[in-house]
Amino acid sequence: MLRNDLLDQWDRENFFHPSTHLAQHARGETPNRIVSGGKGVFIEDRDGNRLLDAFAGLYCVNVGYGRPEIAEAIAEQAKELAYYHAYVGHGTEASITLAKMVLERAPQGMSKVYFGLGGSDANETNVKLTWYYNNILGRPEKKKIISRWRGYHGSGLVTGSLTGLELFHKKFDLPLDRILHTEAPYYFRRPDAAMSEADFVAHCVAELEALIAREGADTIAAFIGEPVLGTGGIVPPPQGYWQAIQAVLEKHDILLIADEVVTGFGRLGTMMGSDHYGMKPDIVTIAKGLTSAYAPLSGSIIGDRVWTVLEQGTDENGPIGHGWTYSAHPIGAAAGVANLKLIDSLGLVENAAETGAYFNAAMSDALADHSHVGEVRGEGMLAAVEFMDDKDKRTFFDPSKKVGPAVSAALLKRGVIARAMPQGDILGFAPPLCLTPAEADEIVSKTAEAVAEVLG
Numbered sequence: 001m002l003r004n005d006l007l008d009q010w011d012r013e014n015f016f017h018p019s020t021h022l023a024q025h026a027r028g029e030t031p032n033r034i035v036s037g038g039k040g041v042f043i044e045d046r047d048g049n050r051l052l053d054a055f056a057g058l059y060c061v062n063v064g065y066g067r068p069e070i071a072e073a074i075a076e077q078a079k080e081l082a083y084y085h086a087y088v089g090h091g092t093e094a095s096i097t098l099a100k101m102v103l104e105r106a107p108q109g110m111s112k113v114y115f116g117l118g119g120s121d122a123n124e125t126n127v128k129l130t131w132y133y134n135n136i137l138g139r140p141e142k143k144k145i146i147s148r149w150r151g152y153h154g155s156g157l158v159t160g161s162l163t164g165l166e167l168f169h170k171k172f173d174l175p176l177d178r179i180l181h182t183e184a185p186y187y188f189r190r191p192d193a194a195m196s197e198a199d200f201v202a203h204c205v206a207e208l209e210a211l212i213a214r215e216g217a218d219t220i221a222a223f224i225g226e227p228v229l230g231t232g233g234i235v236p237p238p239q240g241y242w243q244a245i246q247a248v249l250e251k252h253d254i255l256l257i258a259d260e261v262v263t264g265f266g267r268l269g270t271m272m273g274s275d276h277y278g279m280k281p282d283i284v285t286i287a288k289g290l291t292s293a294y295a296p297l298s299g300s301i302i303g304d305r306v307w308t309v310l311e312q313g314t315d316e317n318g319p320i321g322h323g324w325t326y327s328a329h330p331i332g333a334a335a336g337v338a339n340l341k342l343i344d345s346l347g348l349v350e351n352a353a354e355t356g357a358y359f360n361a362a363m364s365d366a367l368a369d370h371s372h373v374g375e376v377r378g379e380g381m382l383a384a385v386e387f388m389d390d391k392d393k394r395t396f397f398d399p400s401k402k403v404g405p406a407v408s409a410a411l412l413k414r415g416v417i418a419r420a421m422p423q424g425d426i427l428g429f430a431p432p433l434c435l436t437p438a439e440a441d442e443i444v445s446k447t448a449e450a451v452a453e454v455l456g
Helices: 004-014 022-026 068-080 093-105 119-136 157-162 197-215 241-251 273-277 304-317 330-345 348-367 403-413 437-455
Strands: 035-039 042-045 050-053 110-116 144-148 179-182 220-225 255-259 283-286 298-303 373-379 382-387 426-429
Touching: 050 437, 068 330, 093 110, 093 298, 093 330, 110 119, 110 304, 119 157, 119 220, 119 255, 119 283, 119 298, 119 304, 144 197, 157 179, 179 197, 197 220, 197 241, 220 241, 241 255, 298 304, 330 348, 348 373, 348 382, 348 437, 382 403, 382 437, 403 426, 403 437
Parallel strands: 144 179, 144 220, 220 255, 255 283
Antiparallel strands: 035 042, 042 050, 110 298, 283 298, 373 382, 382 426
């Protein structure tokens, strides 16, 4: 086994880490954690620390760490057939089985599944297919995509443009043309504190209608949104939001892409987030919970309305010009099959609903009355605590104070991993769906201690 100091040296000399302050890391100014194992909701590092991962990696290890059923499925598939492509009708038992399992769990009206590797490439696929769809229908001008400020849909060129967070645009010349942004359904940060939830939903609808009128409905192809805003702050929408938004989209013949990378496969206490909010998407993006991150895999679930036109397009133009070398990779597909079976057999969707409700209530009881806690919010196995400078005046901390990261660091000292969200002083939680009430209590009590340390 290599020495920790040698691994640390090699890491800083050779490894380009995502979403990292590169210069500080190279200079050794930031810690380097070498993760070595995990079981349930806990991970272990090479320094002997055992940490409760209250963010499931990056919202993705839904079944928890160390599940031998998935590891064995991966090993068996690798021995039998590690790889073959999925072009021109090729498949494996794992990929064909997984496609069927996904459609059985998808919202109504879905037809086929295209498999990729991650949420970013799945959303690239979705935008590309949306453009193809409108070209086949003879509407070459109908290409713009509406996203929301604070939405997160990836960090590629198109997907980074769809993302509505400054960090992912700054100095990258993003967003690209054809990508538009509208109001986030962030009731806590509503423009007028006197607004009711119904008033704020009407405001969001009016903003969307104004954007469509300004751009022209005949230029807008699709609206993409997460059922619950994730990286933008873990923000459940106000009641009636999705029904009101969907009515606008239907009126203007605009497709709805539901980005379920975070919410898919149980996170909200329903199999899909679309089901939780009564959404009727035309395309659904899936990734993280599809394999619980035991192997890279994503999917684009294509609805009947779109699929019919895709078939028409290939009759008119020949094979569709889209695909990745690793589309429907057999090892990823085998992991997905084993993972979905585990979600069912362990009752993890139900646990996300029950223990998630307990977790959110306990967090609210512990922190909602703190003078610097503006809001405790969540849904299912998602939760967030948002900090404020002055709760009564509704003023926020100066970003330079980095209150969210400070609370996250104080919590890490206590053996719990949470995430300081990238925009605003918000501490986010997305534990594995196997979380127990006792583990929820541990997260809550240590979070309260961390908040007290930083904010009194």
